[in-house]
Amino acid sequence: MASVLRQAARLASSRCLTQLSAASSTSRLGASSYNFSPSSRNASTSSTIKVQLDSNTGVAIMMFQNPPVNSMSLDFMTEFVIAWDKLELDKSCRGIILTSALPNVFSAGLDIMDMYGTTPEHRTAFWKALQELWLKVYGSGKIVVAAINGASPAGGCLMALSCDYRIMIDNPKYKIGINETKLGIVAPFWFKDCLENTVGYRMSEMSVQYGILYNSAEALKIGLVDQLVPEDKLISTATETMIKWFAIPDYARQISKAMVRKATMDKMLAGREADITNFVTFTNKDSIQKSLGMYMEMLKGRKAK
Numbered sequence: 314m315a316s317v318l319r320q321a322a323r324l325a326s327s328r329c330l331t332q333l334s335a336a337s338s339t340s341r342l343g344a345s346s347y348n349f350s351p352s353s354r355n356a357s358t359s360s361t362i363k364v365q366l367d368s369n370t371g372v373a374i375m376m377f378q379n380p381p382v383n384s385m386s387l388d389f390m391t392e393f394v395i396a397w398d399k400l401e402l403d404k405s406c407r408g409i410i411l412t413s414a415l416p417n418v419f420s421a422g423l424d425i426m427d428m429y430g431t432t433p434e435h436r437t438a439f440w441k442a443l444q445e446l447w448l449k450v451y452g453s454g455k456i457v458v459a460a461i462n463g464a465s466p467a468g469g470c471l472m473a474l475s476c477d478y479r480i481m482i483d484n485p486k487y488k489i490g491i492n493e494t495k496l497g498i499v500a501p502f503w504f505k506d507c508l509e510n511t512v513g514y515r516m517s518e519m520s521v522q523y524g525i526l527y528n529s530a531e532a533l534k535i536g537l538v539d540q541l542v543p544e545d546k547l548i549s550t551a552t553e554t555m556i557k558w559f560a561i562p563d564y565a566r567q568i569s570k571a572m573v574r575k576a577t578m579d580k581m582l583a584g585r586e587a588d589i590t591n592f593v594t595f596t597n598k599d600s601i602q603k604s605l606g607m608y609m610e611m612l613k614g615r616k617a618k
């Protein structure tokens with residue numbers, strides 16, 4: 314319990330006394346065209362991560378802008394963590410909405426080109442960056458809402474699963490899930506743990522083996538997402554949701570969050586080095602490199618047809 318309290322105290326540094334103005338009910342298509350209020354300011358200058366912070370509401374919108382599909386490359390994840398740290402330290406920010414500035418895709422997951430044909434040193438840095446990103450988002454004292462505006466496979470699904478609440482566009486063409494087995498690779502234990510914590514044991518047992526990608530209605534049905542909305546209501550609903558969460562005193566909520574997430578966090582922290590070794594060893598295998606290569610070919614071939 315002492316460590317939970319310490320963790321919560323650390324996280325409580327993100328508390329703020331911002332007066333909440335009425336939630337913006339502005340409806341716009343997608344985050345990139347969202348109409349930010351006059352009190353919004355650019356909180357990040359990164360090329361792939363755009364951040365807008367509304368100091369009246371305390372809501373920050375973090376948008377991924379890494380074309381063509383917001384793949385989570387080493388560079389993208391490094392920029393993500395830098396932008397995240399800035400927000401985490403900003404006392405005027407109480408909650409963060411994660412979304413995509415690109416149409417049709419939230420994130421295509423880990424960048425396969427960072428895993429395919431790269432050196433062990435590169436893959437070590439890549440996996441460390443992913444662990445870092447996950448620890449920051451999953452362990453954040455802020456309220457984190459995923460506004461899922463497109464496809465969200467594998468690492469993209471992990472990002473969404475690390476949030477406190479998931480809202481997805483109600484459109485059957487957008488799929489979300491832990492699909493690694495379909496690529497011939499294995500989702501690490503912490504991906505599986507996040508899924509299991511969200512949808513339960515049996516559903517994740519089926520899900521990770523089959524590598525199921527769920528459409529939005531299926532994802533809602535199994536509890537992988539919490540709410541579906543029309544595209545033009547995504548950001549306004551995420552903002553309204555956030556403001557409802559703000560009614561809960563931060564400190565009490567942060568301690569509760571840290572308690573619930575402690576076992577999953579501790580497991581990763583204890584196994585962090587071994588997890589890196591596993592990843593590098595696993596992706597060193599010729600058979601795994603071959604699977605990744607074939608998957609990339611398949612993606613490119615699909616486009617050519």
Ligand SMILES: CCCCC/C=C\C/C=C\CCC/C=C/C(=O)SCCNC(=O)CCNC(=O)[C@H](O)C(C)(C)COP(=O)(O)OP(=O)(O)OC[C@H]1O[C@@H](n2cnc3c(N)ncnc32)[C@H](O)[C@@H]1OP(=O)(O)O
Pocket residue numbers: 381382384417418420421422423424425426464466467468469492493496498499500501591592593595596609612613616
């Ligand atoms: C012994 C025990 C071991 C235990 C295990 C230990 C360690 C674990 C080891 C490994 C774990 C790895 C975990 C992996 C997690 C991942 O996230 S893997 C990535 C999974 N992602 C996907 O499967 C998504 C693939 N992409 C798509 O399905 C589609 O691209 C889309 C996101 C639905 C978007 O479709 P669309 O808009 O039609 O775009 P295109 O398909 O045309 O793609 C555009 C270009 O983007 C390239 N691309 C797509 N996805 C990726 C990606 N993930 N990485 C890199 N590049 C990607 C695609 O090839 C196109 O490129 P070109 O324009 O043709 O050059």
